[in-house]
Amino acid sequence: MATLQNDRFLRALLREPVDRTPLWMMRQAGRYLPEYRATRAQAGSFMGLCTQPELACEVTMQPLRRYDMDAAILFSDILTIPDAMGLGLYFTEGEGPRFERPLSSEADIAALEPNRARDELGYVMDAVSLIRKELNGKVPLIGFSGSPWTLATYMVEGGSSKDFAKTKSLAFNNPAAMHQLLDKLADAVAVYLTTQVEQGAQALQIFDTWGGSLSHEAYQEFSLRYMQAVIERLPREADGRRVPIIVFTKGGGQWLEQIADCGADAVGLDWTTDISSARARIGDKVALQGNMDPAMLNAKPERIREEVAKILAGYGNGTGHIFNLGHGITPGIDPECVGAMVDAVIELSPAYHS
Template identity: 60%
Template sequence: MTNRNDSLFLRALRREPTERTPIWLMRQAGRYLPEYRATRARAGSFLDLAGNPELACEVTLQPIERYGFDASILFSDILILPHAMGLGLGFAPGEGPYFERPLTGPADIDALPMPDPLDDTGFVMQAVRLIRDGLPDQTPLIGFAGSPWTVATYMIEGRSSKDFARAKQLLLAEPEAAHRLMNHLADATAAYLSAQVEAGADALMVFDSWGGVLSPRLYREFSLASQQRIVDQVREKHPATPIILFGKGCGQHLELLADTGCEGLGVDWTMDLSEARARVGHRVALQGNLDPAVMLTSPEIVAAEARRVLESFGDGPGHIFNLGHGITPAVDPDNVTVLVETVRAASARQDA
């Protein structure tokens, strides 16, 4: 098989029968792999690694070469786009990302430029092209971006936050400015994702890591609406490219997310897939949802919990096995081997 359209991953996204459940992992190119750490050391910094197309390609291919995952995901960062808007992205050791020039009010929002995907983030598109050339022909490549709300939290807070007080304050006290920011980010993200498709991405994913911290009203008005805007714009330009929406802590909004017209929903580990499937039916594929903490345990527990996730989804098409969030740095790579082998053996079907 050399046609990616017939790959297990893309067929599962279309809710078509598959011989077994496809598997890939969020952050599968990452610090749990010794080969990644070696490349990262050569790069000098995370930003230098993400900004170097050849090295980004190298680390993207590493987990495919080691495990043969059923899909690959571009190695990059959700904050590349605001970095291209001039906010000055940096990474503090042990603390994570920060912006040198965070947004302080409506005037800063209105002054944000609209990045050109090919000029301002051209290194990402070059990485996509190199990865596509380096992947096995049958392995789909996933492009991605952060949701406007999630990206905005970093732009407003300046770094990661425990309570998102400043970001929420903007939504509540300056809703018109907040809408302008969400629309600006949605438009920039749609153009960025479309450029990834044109460079060679076979599917797209939007990560809404902090959607779950919002009240239902604010979630609908700002996070969900901006994701809908992205789906609509990408769908207009690339109707055949499937989109997966992943919202951490967003289980209560599954039906609304399914209504966006996306092909798949990432589900975190706080909800059984059986419940998620009962609520959205056959409208979308479901991706997930093993608790990443399971990967820190024994091979026996990893295998048992993987089978539990498969049993929770049940029979029928439309499941892509993944973690409920990204794999963590302390995971033993051998446990990933156990996970992949267990999912493939336990989900093998004779009637697909």
């Protein structure tokens, strides 16, 4: 593999000195870019885009051609694992992801084969390898997976949900069955992420999108416990460097201390948590990633710049901050507004690293 030319992102994750705050965006390859929409049309569908490594590589590279990002993230979907387990993932316009065969019984859970996910996801690994080669050392490549709990919610609900009634009913009425499901998913996620590292991923993020839907005790039992189990099984070094791990629980600000103790190198913050107080709470234990409200990109460039300045000042001096949105960028954003954010981070952040 080519020598890494820009390792600012990896060094900040490990709290090593950097010249400025690195940045990337969740969903930085997406529908806000006209070139992405053109490539998706070429693929014929979202899953067609995910399952063709050459096209997945193309859309991964697109934002890097526009913006001075410090990392690329694999273009894929968090639901590839349950799809590979035979649940039949499909997408409907306006409704998001759905499964043809959601889990509805203990027998369904018992029949799941974690190894099937490993065997069926070669197209993801081909994309990782191809993207790493295409990057040619420009910036690091982030691999990712959904957390076991988040994957479980989609598998039980059959799609997205407002109240997670079916999933919580299973967890509270039949915890043994839920733990069996989460154990299988932790196995699959650990193997999935490990293989991404073997194919060239240089950092990993676990997306716990729906952990914040749980109560305090339930979060520890059904979400954080299984992310920790995954992390304990992941390779921590590749290419002679540490492979940093980021955990992002949307709505997880109340559990910062516990997340910081789970074995990850960085904690992702959504926009509802003040970054200054987050840093005060966990000190130098881990790096922090985030956390501008994605909706701020609807604002005028001068307002975006003000918000960037506020977040940078909130974190303050020193390394350990990776600038990002507090969740994924939304489809209708003007690409010029993303450019305003990127320019502001590049221009304003060096003052905090002198």
